[in-house]
Amino acid sequence: MDYVIEMLNITKDFPGIRANDNVTLQVKKGEIHALLGENGAGKSTLMSILFGLYQPDSGVIKIKGQEVKITDPNVANEYKIGMVHQHFKLVHNFSVTENIILGLEPKKTFGRVDITYAAKKVQDLSNKYSLKVNPYDLIHDISVGMQQRVEILKMLYRDAEILIFDEPTAVLTPQEIDELMEIMRNFVNEGKSIIIITHKLKEIKKVADRCTVLRKGKYIDTVDVKNTSEEELARLMVGRDVIFKVDKAPFKPGKMVLEINNLKRTDKVNLSKSLDVEHLELREGEILGLAGIEGNGQTEFIQVLTGLKELESGEILFLGQDISNLSIREKSALGIAHIPEDRHKHGLILDFTLEDNIALQEYYKSPFSNNGILDRGYMKQYAKDIIKRFDVRSGKGELTLTRSMSGGNQQKAIVGREVARNPKLLIAVQPTRGLDVGAIEFIHSELIKARDEGRAVLLVSLELDELLNLSDQIAVMYEGKIVGSLSSEDADENKIGLLMSGGNNVGK
Amino acid sequence: MENKHKSARERFIHYFSDESNRRKLAPYISILFGLLAGLILMLLIGQDPIKGYINILNGSIFKGLFEGNFRRLGGTLAIATVLTFTGLSVAFAFKTGLFNIGVGGQMLFGGFIVVLLGNVLTLPKPVHLLVIVLAAAIGGALWALVPGILKARYRISEVVTTIMMNYVAMWTVSYFVRRWIPGHYETESSMIKESASLKFELLTDLFSGSAINLSIILAGLVVVFIWYILEKTTFGYELKAVGFNPDASKYAGMKVNRNILYSMIISGAIAGLAGASYYAGYTNHVKLGVVPNFGFDGIAVALLGLNSPFGVVLSALLFGVLRTGGEYLNAMTSIPKELVDIIVGLIIYFAAATLLIQFMLTKLIKKMKKNDEKHIEEKVVE
Ligand SMILES: Nc1ncnc2c1ncn2[C@@H]1O[C@H](COP(=O)(O)OP(=O)(O)OP(=O)(O)O)[C@@H](O)[C@H]1O
Ligand SMILES: [Mg+2]
Numbered sequence: 001m002d003y004v005i006e007m008l009n010i011t012k013d014f015p016g017i018r019a020n021d022n023v024t025l026q027v028k029k030g031e032i033h034a035l036l037g038e039n040g041a042g043k044s045t046l047m048s049i050l051f052g053l054y055q056p057d058s059g060v061i062k063i064k065g066q067e068v069k070i071t072d073p074n075v076a077n078e079y080k081i082g083m084v085h086q087h088f089k090l091v092h093n094f095s096v097t098e099n100i101i102l103g104l105e106p107k108k109t110f111g112r113v114d115i116t117y118a119a120k121k122v123q124d125l126s127n128k129y130s131l132k133v134n135p136y137d138l139i140h141d142i143s144v145g146m147q148q149r150v151e152i153l154k155m156l157y158r159d160a161e162i163l164i165f166d167e168p169t170a171v172l173t174p175q176e177i178d179e180l181m182e183i184m185r186n187f188v189n190e191g192k193s194i195i196i197i198t199h200k201l202k203e204i205k206k207v208a209d210r211c212t213v214l215r216k217g218k219y220i221d222t223v224d225v226k227n228t229s230e231e232e233l234a235r236l237m238v239g240r241d242v243i244f245k246v247d248k249a250p251f252k253p254g255k256m257v258l259e260i261n262n263l264k265r266t267d268k269v270n271l272s273k274s275l276d277v278e279h280l281e282l283r284e285g286e287i288l289g290l291a292g293i294e295g296n297g298q299t300e301f302i303q304v305l306t307g308l309k310e311l312e313s314g315e316i317l318f319l320g321q322d323i324s325n326l327s328i329r330e331k332s333a334l335g336i337a338h339i340p341e342d343r344h345k346h347g348l349i350l351d352f353t354l355e356d357n358i359a360l361q362e363y364y365k366s367p368f369s370n371n372g373i374l375d376r377g378y379m380k381q382y383a384k385d386i387i388k389r390f391d392v393r394s395g396k397g398e399l400t401l402t403r404s405m406s407g408g409n410q411q412k413a414i415v416g417r418e419v420a421r422n423p424k425l426l427i428a429v430q431p432t433r434g435l436d437v438g439a440i441e442f443i444h445s446e447l448i449k450a451r452d453e454g455r456a457v458l459l460v461s462l463e464l465d466e467l468l469n470l471s472d473q474i475a476v477m478y479e480g481k482i483v484g485s486l487s488s489e490d491a492d493e494n495k496i497g498l499l500m501s502g503g504n505n506v507g508k
Numbered sequence: 509m510e511n512k513h514k515s516a517r518e519r520f521i522h523y524f525s526d527e528s529n530r531r532k533l534a535p536y537i538s539i540l541f542g543l544l545a546g547l548i549l550m551l552l553i554g555q556d557p558i559k560g561y562i563n564i565l566n567g568s569i570f571k572g573l574f575e576g577n578f579r580r581l582g583g584t585l586a587i588a589t590v591l592t593f594t595g596l597s598v599a600f601a602f603k604t605g606l607f608n609i610g611v612g613g614q615m616l617f618g619g620f621i622v623v624l625l626g627n628v629l630t631l632p633k634p635v636h637l638l639v640i641v642l643a644a645a646i647g648g649a650l651w652a653l654v655p656g657i658l659k660a661r662y663r664i665s666e667v668v669t670t671i672m673m674n675y676v677a678m679w680t681v682s683y684f685v686r687r688w689i690p691g692h693y694e695t696e697s698s699m700i701k702e703s704a705s706l707k708f709e710l711l712t713d714l715f716s717g718s719a720i721n722l723s724i725i726l727a728g729l730v731v732v733f734i735w736y737i738l739e740k741t742t743f744g745y746e747l748k749a750v751g752f753n754p755d756a757s758k759y760a761g762m763k764v765n766r767n768i769l770y771s772m773i774i775s776g777a778i779a780g781l782a783g784a785s786y787y788a789g790y791t792n793h794v795k796l797g798v799v800p801n802f803g804f805d806g807i808a809v810a811l812l813g814l815n816s817p818f819g820v821v822l823s824a825l826l827f828g829v830l831r832t833g834g835e836y837l838n839a840m841t842s843i844p845k846e847l848v849d850i851i852v853g854l855i856i857y858f859a860a861a862t863l864l865i866q867f868m869l870t871k872l873i874k875k876m877k878k879n880d881e882k883h884i885e886e887k888v889v890e
Contacts, residue, residue, distance in 0.1 A: 015526045057877060308759060329761030338759070346759040351752045356745070360760045369742045376740070 002065065004029045004193050005050070005081075005162055010059035012045055014404065016395030019045040020056070021217040025195075027162070032184060032194045034204045034225070036237050037214035038436040039408025040393040043197045044086060046214070047164050050195075051083045052076040082155025083164040086407055086434075087344065088147055090139045096150050097122050097135040100157050125156050129186055143295060145176040152183070163187060165196045167407070169203055170434050173294045173462055181207045199408075199436045201230040213237050238438040246441075248448045251472045251488075254284030255319070257425050257456035263314030265304055273300050275480040277314070282425070287447065287457040289471030291464065293500050297480035298460050299341055302429055306338045307331055308346070318425065332361060337423035339415055339431045341460075347414040348402050355383040355398040358417050390416035391442070407434045412443075419446050426450055429460040444470060464493050478502045517876070524873045527866075534865045535812050535819070538858035539826065541865075545858075546851035555843050564848075567836020568829040572716070580832070582718025586790055588828030589720075592727045593782030594806030595824050597648075597775045599815040600734055604771035605751020610655065610670025611779040612803020613677035614648040616794075618780025619787035620681040621647035623794045626700025627689045636703040641726065641784050648780020649773045651677060656772030660765040666772065674799045682796045697794040706789035721789035723781075727821075730781065735817040747771050779803070805831075 005027040012020040019042040027033045035043050048054045050061065052070040061068055063079050070076050076083070090099050097119045106114040119135040126133040131149045139147060148168060155163055165184075169177045184194055184207055198204060204211055204225060211228070213220040213236045220236055234242040260280040267273040275297050282288045292298050303309040305316065307328035316324040323331055332338075340346035348357050359379050362368050367378050383398035392412045394400035402410055415431055428447065432440045447470060451457055461467050467474055468491060475485045476499035484499040523529050543561070550557040568584045571577075594611050601608035608614075622640045629636060655669035685691075691698040706721040738744040750757045750767040758764050782802060787794055809827055813819030834848030858865070 013525070015528075055874065306759075327761065328758065332761050340759060345753075345755045347756065349749050349753045349756050352749070359745075360749070360756070363745055364742050372742050374740055374742060374745060 002029065003027060003062070004064055005195075006060075006062040006065075007046065007050060008060045008062065010046065010049060010056045010061075012042070012049060012054060012056050014045075014395050016400075018217050020049070020059075021219075022059075023214060023217070023219045025212050025219075026222070027193055027195060028210075029193055030188050030191050031209040032188055032196060032207055034208035034211040035195060035197045035214070036199075036201075036204065036211055036233060038216070038237060039412065039434075039439055040216075040406040041214040041237075041436075042217045043214060044166055044406060047083065047166055047195065047197065050076070051081060051164060077158055077160075080159055080161040081164065082158060082160030082162070084148065084151040084155070084166065084168055086166040086170075088151055090147055090150060092138075092140040094139060095135070096133055096137050096139065096142075096153075099139060099150055100135075100154050104158065122153060122157065125153055129156070129183055131183065144171045145173065145294075148172070148180075161192050163192060163194045165194065165198075167197050167199070167434060169198055169200060174464065175293075177203070199434065199440075201233050201437065204233065205230060215239060234437050237436065242437050242441055244437075244441075246444050246448055246469055248470075249452045251286070253286045253472075254454055256281060256283050256317075257319060258282040258458070259315075259317040260305075261315040261317075263301075263304065263311060263316065265300065265309070265312045267300065273297050273480060275301055275304065275311075277301065277480075277482055280475060280482055282456045282458055284424075284454045284456055285451055286472045287451050287459055287470050289467035289474040290458065290460045290477060291467050291474055291496050291500055292462075292477035294462055296477050296500075298429075298477050300480070301477065302338075302341070302427060302460060306336070306427060333365075335424035337361070337418040337421050337426050339418045339426070339428040341429040343407075343410055343414055343433075348410060350401070350403040352402060353398065354387065354392070354394060354400050354402055354405070354413060355379055357402050357413060358383040358386050358398075361417060361421065386413070386416040386420055389420070391439070392416060408436060408439060411435055412439060415443055415446070419450065423455065425456045425458065427458045427460075430462065431459070432461075432463075432466065464496060467496075468493070476500055521873055521876050524869055527870075530866045530869045531814070534869070535814060535823070537865050537869075538812065542851070542854045542858045545854040549847065549850065549854075550843065553843075553847070555841065560837060560841065560843060563837045563840050564830065564833030566833075567840070568833035571836070577716045578714065579716040579718040580836075582712075582715030582720035584825075584828045584832045585715075585724055586719040586721060587831050588824045589724045589727045590782050590786045590790070590802050591805055591809050591824035591827050591831075592731065592821055593723075593778055593785055594802045595809030595813060595820040596731060596734060596806075596817060597778035597782065598806045599810035599813060599817065599820050600738075600778060601771060601775040602810060602815045603738060603751065604747040604767075604775075605754075606659070606768070606771055606775065607667050608652070608655075608670050608772070608775045608779075609667060609807065610652070610673045610803070611775075611782070611806045612799040612801070613670070613674035614651040614776045614779035615782040615786070615800055615803055616674075616681055617651040617677045617783070618644040618646075618648035619783030619800075620677075620685065620794055621780075622704070622784045622788045623697050623700055623792075624684075624689060626704030626788055626792075627698055629704070630701070631703060633703040636701070637706065637722070640704050640788055641781070644780040644784035644788075645777040646780065648783060649777040652772045652776025652779070653769075656769045656776075659772065660768040674803070678797065678799050681794060685794055685796055691793055695796050697796070699793050700788060704788055705792060706784065719790050721785070723785035723789045726781065727785065730778065731817045731821055734778070738817070743770075779806075782806075 003026045007025040010020050010023045023046060025046065037043050045054065049056050052072045052075050061070060068079060097115060100122055101118045106117050108114045122135040131153065133146060133149050133153060168180060172180060187194060196208065208225045210222055211225050211233065212222045215237060258281065260277055263275060263277040265275040290298055300309060304311045311324055314324065315322055318334060344350065359368050363374065367375060369375055380398055387398060390412050393409050394405045411434055418426065432443050435443065447457055459467065459470060472488050473485065474488065474491045474496060475482050476496060478500060479502065486495060547557040550560045567580060569581050571580045573581060594615060597611045598608055621643045625640050625643050629639065631639065651673060655666045655673060658664040658669050659666045685697040689697045706723050708722045711720055738748065746762050746767050747770065750762060750764050754764045786800065786802065805827060809820055809823045812823035837843055837848055838845040
């Protein structure tokens with residue numbers, strides 16, 4: 001069998017941790033090869049090595065049987081390797097075309113950049129693979145899904161034959177995911193090869209031919225996806241059985257925790273993000289799911305609720321008290337915790353240690369500090385407890401800079417920080433984005449536990465499965481309005497899907 | 509692997525495999541490279557580099573030291589004190605996410621207030637000193653306030669506004685000195701009163717009449733104080749958080765704009781203290797039409813000190829040695845003063861390139877590891 005890519009016995013050390021330990025990955029031409037592993041298993045590291053961002057400490061890389069040294073991404077380009085990173089690398093005030101040709105600009109006379117030529121080429125590529133990208137759009141005007149396609153076009157523009165996708169579906173809506181799968185199939189039909197990292201076993205089953213599993217930096221196995229069930233995949237990856245269905249106690253709602261009336265906010269730039277929420281309520285011991293297609297005002301709604309954005313008018317009652325004019329700090333002190341949507345922008349101070357990040361919401365009060373003096377001893381011990389309880393994996397424990405942690409473990413640290421505060425109201429926005437199935441299972445059980453203890457949970461998620469599994473009540477947001485609300489018994493994928501697309505109003 | 513039997517080489521590799529260790533060592537290598545570059549330079553213009561460096565050390569520390577004359581050392585410490593303040597001012601701003609390159613102007617304005625009050629007030633010495641030191645801090649803070657507000661409210665880059673304020677300070681000071689406290693010469697203010705001078709007889713005598721003064725004690729206190737604020741208090745925690753990530757700080761309920769303003773004001777206040785140290789401890793008057801060099805040197809001091817308060821002290825001492833030793837070198841040999849400036853400049857240059865040096869270390873370690881692997885393989889083959 002001839003492989004296009006062979007990574008043989010790759011080992012890579014970071015301070016305090018062996019990210020890849022004698023890992024082997026062999027990719028056939030024209031296949032979609034999935035890379036599966038827990039958070040921190042070393043998937044991104046392995047792909048960064050293939051793309052020339054890191055050098056392996058030992059091991060060999062072969063392309064079409066030839067041993068090669070990929071010293072930097074330019075070399076990777078020459079070998080026709082392209083990569084879409086977990087976090088995109090685009091210049092936001094540049095156009096699509098300008099981003100794509102960056103570093104490879106076609107020239108006219110006097111060294112002027114030939115934008116029209118480049119834009120045409122981009123348009124052709126976009127048409128060929130039905131990516132529906134407009135070459136002249138500015139990046140900050142287009143959706144995350146479209147931005148990803150720009151990243152894909154960047155690879156195509158450079159004639160990449162081997163395409164690496166690092167968690168491409170984490171940021172996409174279900175429909176965008178389907179389209180991406182279709183695009184990927186087109187690529188392999190053309191003879192390109194794809195390596196995809198994803199935590200979603202369904203997607204692997206749907207699109208991948210073979211799957212290589214890593215666990216704690218070590219190579220476990222490579223399997224044919226056709227002959228392997230989701231459960232088996234999960235077991236290979238975690239090393240134990242994973243329970244997909246969550247058990248919860250019967251729904252016993254208590255006092256009203258959150259009640260929202262006539263909340264309004266106009267977004268001058270993007271009208272579809274304006275908010276007009278007539279009524280929404282959430283009680284103790286209840287998980288309220290907020291469903292909706294990305295970009296229908298959920299982000300803004302949560303930001304208004306938590307105080308990150310100002311509201312125009314309306315009433316937000318928390319345990320009977322109007323909190324619409326309180327500061328973020330005051331709301332947090334009342335017992336509202338918030339797992340933010342964007343972990344790098346809001347959730348973490350990447351240049352702080354894990355210890356400092358875990359104290360981020362409570363550093364100012366006892367026992368984290370007394371009279372303005374930090375109690376380092378307590379902070380350290382507290383961080384250690386969270387790390388242990390939430391299984392946050394990193395090189396140097398509480399002293400690790402969060403920047404160097406894997407995406408999923410950063411997320412676990414945030415979830416840990418917020419859940420451990422035992423809030424009265426927990427606002428969880430995409431709490432399991434980028435987590436492995438084992439970690440998802442755990443976070444879900446923590447959310448259920450919070451609910452069963454009588455806390456109120458507002459869960460925002462793009463994943464219908466997650467919402468249907470956890471929620472007692474599901475509200476659907478469409479263009480800034482709550483267009484329907486269903487109890488978990490009544491809800492199913494179809495009804496919610498219809499509401500999400502602005503279909504018609506059912507429920508109340 | 510047993511720890512005891514590791515060779516020096518293995519230990520070397522192990523130590524530098526950790527990025528934070530590479531970071532820690534980089535400044536020393538910077539200094540070494542800078543000194544080496546100076547050595548080559550002296551060779552090139554036909555001077556004896558050994559003699560050159562001995563002269564620098566003599567001029568800054570050792571001349572007369574063993575005969576009980578501490579004058580040289582005292583002078584160096586006085587300069588190092590000023591540099592500690594300016595370096596700390598820059599480092600504090602850096603640590604809290606601001607690039608304050610207007611330390612020179614803030615120092616000048618703080619110093620101007622000191623000289624003004626040192627001229628016009630008549631007070632008993634302890635009170636007078638307390639007043640001018642406080643006034644210096646306030647003066648420096650005031651000068652940083654404008655860039656601080658512009659940054660906090662309108663997100664205007666402090667890099668531009670602070671440096672502009674340097675020139676505003678220069679001309680403002682010139683104008684008011686000429687009106688209120690003109691000196692003997694057109695280009696100077698008049699001298700401050702004895703009661704406002706930070707010179708302290710006991711200290712001056714101890715160091716054989718050198719420029720060393722009470723501000724050295726103040727510097728020590730301020731360094732410890734700033735370290736304490738940054739590492740041990742919730743206030744410092746907030747300032748750093750806002751510097752690294754304003755969005756996440758807002759999410760955590762911090763008052764972002766207020767913290768930016770505080771950072772700028774504190775940085776300015778430390779710069780103002782540099783003014784007290786220099787103008788009330790060293791020169792006792794203000795020169796007109798110049799922004800003191802200490803401001804820009806402070807940037808280098810901070811870089812070389814890795815922005816840590818104690819690191820700043822060490823690197824200020826080094827810069828003090830080079831500055832005062834350089835003057836002596838110039839006086840004693842035919843090596844021109846410019847050359848001394850170039851050597852100092854080279855060290856600064858290498859200090860700024862600490863990142864490059866970290867990178868080089870990384871490469872070196874990799875190479876050594878590769879070699880080791882080869883050896884092992886060869887052994888296996890044998
Ligand atoms: N630049 C770095 N410096 C230090 N440690 C690092 C660095 N990059 C990754 N690591 C560590 O290496 C391990 C593997 O990280 P990696 O990002 O490859 O995980 P991953 O499998 O992609 O996980 P996830 O699913 O959470 O994205 C983690 O424990 C991480 O803390
Ligand atoms: Mg990853």
